[in-house]
Amino acid sequence: MATLAIAVVVSQFHTSYIERELAVQTQTEHYVKAMEAHVLYSIQSVDLSLIGFANAIKVLPAKQSHSPETLSDLLSSRGSSFDSDYWITFLDAKGYAIASSTGANIAGTSYADRDYFKIHLDNSHKGKLFIGEPSIGKVSKKKLFFLSRRVESAKGEFLGVVVAPLNVDRYVKVFENSLFNSDISITLVHGAGKIIARAPHFEQAFGRDIAVSALFDNVHRANSGTYKTLSRIDNVVRIFSYRVIQGLPLIMVVGSNDTESARLLLRNYQVAGGGLTILLLLMMGAGHFSLRTYTKQEERELRYRTLYTASREMEQQLLANEEVRKKNEESLKLTALLFQNSGEGMMVTDAEGNILTVNPAFSLLSGYIEKELIGHRAYELTSGRNDKDFFDRMFECVTNTGYWKGELWQRNRDGEEYLVSMLVNTVYDEQGNPFRYVALLSDITKKKASEELIWRQANFDALTGLPNRRMFHEHLRQEMKKTDRSHLPMALVFVDLDYFKEINDTLGHDKGDLLLKEVATRLSSSVRSTDTVARLGGDEFTVILSELRNAGDVVRTAQEILKKMSTPFQLGDAVDKQVAHISSSIGITLYPEDGKDAETLIKNADQAMYVAKQQGRNRFNYFAPFMQEATRVRMNLVTELREAMLRDQLRIMYQPIIDLSNGAIVKAEALVRWQHPTRGLLNPAEFIGVAESSGMIFGIGDWVFRQAAREVQKLQALSSPTFQISVNKSAWQFRDDGSNYQEWLNFLQELQLSPNSIVIEVTESLLLETANNNSDRVLAFQHAHMQLSLDDFGSGHCSVAFLKRFSIDYIKIDPAFVHQGTDGMLICEAIIAMAHKLGIKVIAEGIETQQQLTALTAAGCDLGQGYLFSRPISAEELEKQLQKQCSPVNKVLDIHRTTCD
Numbered sequence: 034m035a036t037l038a039i040a041v042v043v044s045q046f047h048t049s050y051i052e053r054e055l056a057v058q059t060q061t062e063h064y065v066k067a068m069e070a071h072v073l074y075s076i077q078s079v080d081l082s083l084i085g086f087a088n089a090i091k092v093l094p095a096k097q098s099h100s101p102e103t104l105s106d107l108l109s110s111r112g113s114s115f116d117s118d119y120w121i122t123f124l125d126a127k128g129y130a131i132a133s134s135t136g137a138n139i140a141g142t143s144y145a146d147r148d149y150f151k152i153h154l155d156n157s158h159k160g161k162l163f164i165g166e167p168s169i170g171k172v173s174k175k176k177l178f179f180l181s182r183r184v185e186s187a188k189g190e191f192l193g194v195v196v197a198p199l200n201v202d203r204y205v206k207v208f209e210n211s212l213f214n215s216d217i218s219i220t221l222v223h224g225a226g227k228i229i230a231r232a233p234h235f236e237q238a239f240g241r242d243i244a245v246s247a248l249f250d251n252v253h254r255a256n257s258g259t260y261k262t263l264s265r266i267d268n269v270v271r272i273f274s275y276r277v278i279q280g281l282p283l284i285m286v287v288g289s290n291d292t293e294s295a296r297l298l299l300r301n302y303q304v305a306g307g308g309l310t311i312l313l314l315l316m317m318g319a320g321h322f323s324l325r326t327y328t329k330q331e332e333r334e335l336r337y338r339t340l341y342t343a344s345r346e347m348e349q350q351l352l353a354n355e356e357v358r359k360k361n362e363e364s365l366k367l368t369a370l371l372f373q374n375s376g377e378g379m380m381v382t383d384a385e386g387n388i389l390t391v392n393p394a395f396s397l398l399s400g401y402i403e404k405e406l407i408g409h410r411a412y413e414l415t416s417g418r419n420d421k422d423f424f425d426r427m428f429e430c431v432t433n434t435g436y437w438k439g440e441l442w443q444r445n446r447d448g449e450e451y452l453v454s455m456l457v458n459t460v461y462d463e464q465g466n467p468f469r470y471v472a473l474l475s476d477i478t479k480k481k482a483s484e485e486l487i488w489r490q491a492n493f494d495a496l497t498g499l500p501n502r503r504m505f506h507e508h509l510r511q512e513m514k515k516t517d518r519s520h521l522p523m524a525l526v527f528v529d530l531d532y533f534k535e536i537n538d539t540l541g542h543d544k545g546d547l548l549l550k551e552v553a554t555r556l557s558s559s560v561r562s563t564d565t566v567a568r569l570g571g572d573e574f575t576v577i578l579s580e581l582r583n584a585g586d587v588v589r590t591a592q593e594i595l596k597k598m599s600t601p602f603q604l605g606d607a608v609d610k611q612v613a614h615i616s617s618s619i620g621i622t623l624y625p626e627d628g629k630d631a632e633t634l635i636k637n638a639d640q641a642m643y644v645a646k647q648q649g650r651n652r653f654n655y656f657a658p659f660m661q662e663a664t665r666v667r668m669n670l671v672t673e674l675r676e677a678m679l680r681d682q683l684r685i686m687y688q689p690i691i692d693l694s695n696g697a698i699v700k701a702e703a704l705v706r707w708q709h710p711t712r713g714l715l716n717p718a719e720f721i722g723v724a725e726s727s728g729m730i731f732g733i734g735d736w737v738f739r740q741a742a743r744e745v746q747k748l749q750a751l752s753s754p755t756f757q758i759s760v761n762k763s764a765w766q767f768r769d770d771g772s773n774y775q776e777w778l779n780f781l782q783e784l785q786l787s788p789n790s791i792v793i794e795v796t797e798s799l800l801l802e803t804a805n806n807n808s809d810r811v812l813a814f815q816h817a818h819m820q821l822s823l824d825d826f827g828s829g830h831c832s833v834a835f836l837k838r839f840s841i842d843y844i845k846i847d848p849a850f851v852h853q854g855t856d857g858m859l860i861c862e863a864i865i866a867m868a869h870k871l872g873i874k875v876i877a878e879g880i881e882t883q884q885q886l887t888a889l890t891a892a893g894c895d896l897g898q899g900y901l902f903s904r905p906i907s908a909e910e911l912e913k914q915l916q917k918q919c920s921p922v923n924k925v926l927d928i929h930r931t932t933c934d
């Protein structure tokens with residue numbers, strides 16, 4: 034019975050002991066979680082400030098990030114937001130304190146020896162939050178531990194460290210308030226081993242190194258756990274629960290004292306371990322004690338259970354609060370991060386527009402740090418470019434809708450203007466009155482400039498800066514609308530430079546560009562500022578003369594333009610002086626008189642300009658309806674001529690040229706004709722103009738040359754190797770860059786003909802023009818040993834000097850002199866005498882009568898051409914004539930005589 038009783042008592046004690054210990058363990062586990070949450074939250078809050086400062090310093094301009102004043106301002110502007118639990122100090126890259134949020138004079142104090150500086154200096158912590166070991170503050174003399182972050186410039190250069198010393202007292206107070214009774218201990222330990230805070234017995238514990246202890250034995254095994262040991266601080270055995278705080282070098286430890294139950298357990302084991310007698314004796318003596326102890330134990334259990342329940346409740350509450358807090362904290366954190374790190378400038382003002390805060394991006398934008406702006410009116414930052422109306426509209430919009438979005442010119446600290454895209458939102462108070470205005474701003478100066486550039490490129494001519502074709506169309510439509518409203522007519526003027534291609538060809542494209550620019554300036558100076566001058570492309574310009582009150586204004590302007598265009602252009606610089614001469618042809622059409630839509634007006638002005646060109650250039654022409662018909666005819670002719678070339682409708686006729694000394698056919702002039710399917714044989718006068726303006730002249734000229742070369746080959750074989758055919762070369766062919774004389778020479782070589790088998794006929798006027806621009810090309814023919822014949826001599830103003838300069842081989846006297854009777858013949862005689870003096874042979878053209886022939890022969894004229902001898906004939910006919918001439922019975926002089934008779 035006694036044995037049984039002892040067994041029951043021992044067993045009961047043992048069971049209740051295990052239950053109790055489990056309860057204590059669970060309680061400390063809950064406890065430590067709650068304390069961990071508290072510490073973690075406080076650390077994260079401080080870290081948020083550190084991140085904010087590190088970023089604020091990072092976005093400062095390089096100059097300012099090294100300036101103690103700026104940093105001091107930056108830190109002190111936040112000072113008010115801290116309580117005395119912690120503050121922030123900035124250490125420069127050498128570890129010297131630069132400024133502190135407390136405003137304390139710590140500048141110059143070195144913290145280079147501190148673990149939190151060294152770790153960031155060698156960047157071994159990779160920019161993460163570092164928590165330094167607890168120590169006594171160098172200046173404050175407080176018990177502290179340290180949170181720190183590395184500060185880098187935007188380029189990654191090490192600028193220093195922001196450190197937040199945390200006052201350990203704060204934690205101690207919290208821990209003390211959390212003690213349910215003196216059995217409990219709460220300790221915060223640094224991961225490196227030193228105690229940061231403890232309750233109770235803080236003074237003894239602070240800074241004590243417990244790296245070698247049961248705690249760290251357990252920490253090395255797991256991040257959380259429970260163990261029982263004797264505390265070295267107050268020599269109490271406790272059940273300890275610990276947790277390594279998430280990702281931080283901090284350990285939270287909570288211990289519960291269970292000395293008495295431990296003692297009891299020890300004792301019960303002693304009882305069980307002794308002999309029955311002793312046990313029985315003990316039972317008698319200790320029975321009462323045991324029962325007493327058991328009762329006490331029950332009380333203690335009850336207390337523990339109450340404590341346990343309370344701690345569970347507290348934990349639940351903390352967890353519930355924690356969730357709300359975490360959510361708030363999360364959104365606060367996000368907002369703060371957003372505010373601090375946003376690339377967009379942010380500014381918050383009160384309802385009166387006084388600035389309350391700005392973010393670092395705003396400082397970057399405006400050049401002002403927050404402190405310089407707080408209390409100032411937001412509008413002080415505007416540049417003055419936007420007028421009062423603009424701001425009135427803006428305020429009206431914000432007042433009515435609470436919202437405004439637009440572009441606004443601001444002025445930065447350096448006085449430079451910049452354009453921002455701004456979004457303003459209103460925050461209302463509980464009564465619905467505006468409480469705060471939040472503005473988001475981004476600098477769009479560059480974006481705007483590049484948009485403007487793109488717009489300019491799309492609408493303006495890059496060379497002259499004038500509106501281009503696109504913009505011109507836009508202006509034209511606007512001006513037409515204006516005319517519709519005002520009923521004041523408008524003139525559209527087309528200006529095309531004459532022979533501008535030659536400026537490029539002779540002086541080079543760069544000089545051509547200079548001339549075009551100068552043309553633009555001169556045109557703009559010829560019109561009113563309200564008129565539009567545009568460049569359509571190449572050497573084509575347009576002028577819109579709007580709202581004409583006086584019909585004479587158009588003529589006056591056209592005359593002014595003609596005058597300005599024909600004034601010599603100085604294109605070179607002082608060293609390389611270049612003068613260019615040019616003129617222009619102008620076409621004018623009136624709105625609404627000549628056309629109702631833009632397309633018609635443009636066509637009209639172009640036709641009028643074309644006619645001005647046809648009439649000899651350097652003139653202006655008003656549009657007239659007949660021009661439309663002329664244009665239509667011209668367009669048809671162009672199409673037909675194109676077909677003619679494809680369908681072999683062009684012919685060459687040859688007009689013989691006679692040696693007047695013996696009447697022999699010694700040369701022939703090749704003359705092109707068009708065998709038109711309905712209009713019969715057409716003379717060059719009827720289609721060469723179109724051929725020139727359409728560019729077909731080059732193909733036709735080439736074809737004529739090759740035909741003539743093939744023919745001369747036959748004729749030389751029939752008569753003499755000195756027989757020549759002359760071909761006319763149009764001024765257009767000379768103006769063409771690709772003057773293909775080299776190909777022609779090659780062709781002659783292929784046919785085994787000497788270059789002088791072909792004579793190139795040029796007109797006097799071409800030679801005059803040539804004297805300025807085309808001389809190289811004319812001379813090239815001569816260098817290739819082709820002969821030159823000057824057509825229609827006497828009709829122009831060709832000087833003797835030209836004849837020498839271009840080594841003319843033949844002069845063809847203009848038929849007008851041959852037909853003029855005695856006076857004409859006197860001129861012919863003079864020409865012949867002069868030509869002979871210069872060693873030039875003379876061909877008289879248009880000889881129709883015997884008298885003319887006699888007089889010219891008497892004057893010593895070398896060669897003659899005209900109906901008296903022969904009209905232009907086909908190649909076959911010419912061949913026949915030459916055959917006849919060369920046959921033994923038909924001597925040369927016979928033909929001469931026959932023809933002359």
Ligand SMILES: Nc1nc2c(ncn2[C@@H]2O[C@H](COP(=O)(O)OP(=O)(O)OP(=O)(O)O)[C@@H](O)[C@H]2O)c(=O)[nH]1
Nearest residue numbers: 529530531532533534535537542545546570571572
């Ligand atoms: N320098 C320069 N030349 C240009 C530019 N754009 C076009 N041109 C040249 O301007 C010339 C325009 O020639 P056209 O108007 O056809 O002929 P033109 O020689 O003026 O003769 P007409 O108009 O018949 O009197 C061409 O040779 C183009 O190559 C430019 O921007 N700069």
